[in-house]
Amino acid sequence: MKLDALAFGAHADDVEMACSGTIIKLGASGYRTGVIALTRGEMATRGSAEIRAQEFAQSAEVMGLAYHRMLDIPDGRIEVTWENKIKIIQEIRTHQPRIVFAPYWVTRHPDHEQTSRLIREAAYLSGLKKLDTDQEPYRPYKVIFYQTRFEFKPSFIVDISDHHEQKMKAILSYQTQLSSPDFLDRIVTRDKQCGTYIGVKYGEPFLVHEALKIDDPVDFFGPEYLETIP
Numbered sequence: 074m075k076l077d078a079l080a081f082g083a084h085a086d087d088v089e090m091a092c093s094g095t096i097i098k099l100g101a102s103g104y105r106t107g108v109i110a111l112t113r114g115e116m117a118t119r120g121s122a123e124i125r126a127q128e129f130a131q132s133a134e135v136m137g138l139a140y141h142r143m144l145d146i147p148d149g150r151i152e153v154t155w156e157n158k159i160k161i162i163q164e165i166r167t168h169q170p171r172i173v174f175a176p177y178w179v180t181r182h183p184d185h186e187q188t189s190r191l192i193r194e195a196a197y198l199s200g201l202k203k204l205d206t207d208q209e210p211y212r213p214y215k216v217i218f219y220q221t222r223f224e225f226k227p228s229f230i231v232d233i234s235d236h237h238e239q240k241m242k243a244i245l246s247y248q249t250q251l252s253s254p255d256f257l258d259r260i261v262t263r264d265k266q267c268g269t270y271i272g273v274k275y276g277e278p279f280l281v282h283e284a285l286k287i288d289d290p291v292d293f294f295g296p297e298y299l300e301t302i303p
């Protein structure tokens with residue numbers, strides 16, 4: 074099944090907290106979206122792997138995903154190995170996403186940091202003809218990084234105002250992981266803060282390695298940019 078956008082997280086709920094508003098928005102626009110968790114989350118303090126799989130499935134429905142899957146990389150032990158790269162390459166070649174989302178590489182949890190590297194390297198390697206997985210080679214157009222623990226200066230912010238309620242529903246699918254109301258407040262506060270940077274109610278920030286190409290700056294910088302000047 075081909076996808077337009079495929080988001081990778083180390084654990085079920087990583088993508089939901091960071092960028093599910095954007096995933097939901099893309100799905101609502103008619104794009105085919107998917108989320109892959111690299112682990113089954115068996116190291117989490119609360120909830121078994123089985124319960125986390127149920128929560129993951131429920132969240133996938135809320136987000137309107139065309140595809141969701143948990144891989145079997147050990148939780149707490151994600152490493153940039155050839156074996157793990159092949160697992161990611163097989164997923165990328167199967168779904169041929171135009172864009173891939175991965176966690177920002179500067180983060181606190183080692184699993185998130187390793188996931189960031191793993192996805193970036195696998196996305197590149199996936200395009201090599203001589204790397205044989207019995208599939209067609211395929212390289213996504215762009216790897217886009219979402220924010221986890223630490224902030225970055227975003228390359229761009231997506232307006233998720235119309236989809237924020239649905240984002241919170243997706244996060245609430247993970248009942249076992251919700252430690253306190255403060256936790257939800259922090260997500261709302263961060264989304265609001267990002268929204269203010271682009272003059273909307275809620276936003277999600279993203280980072281790309283390379284500069285963005287714009288053909289027509291006159292057309293691109295329309296009146297909405299004027300409103301964001303404080």
Ligand SMILES: [Zn+2]
Nearest residue numbers: 083084087182
């Ligand atoms: Zn995580």
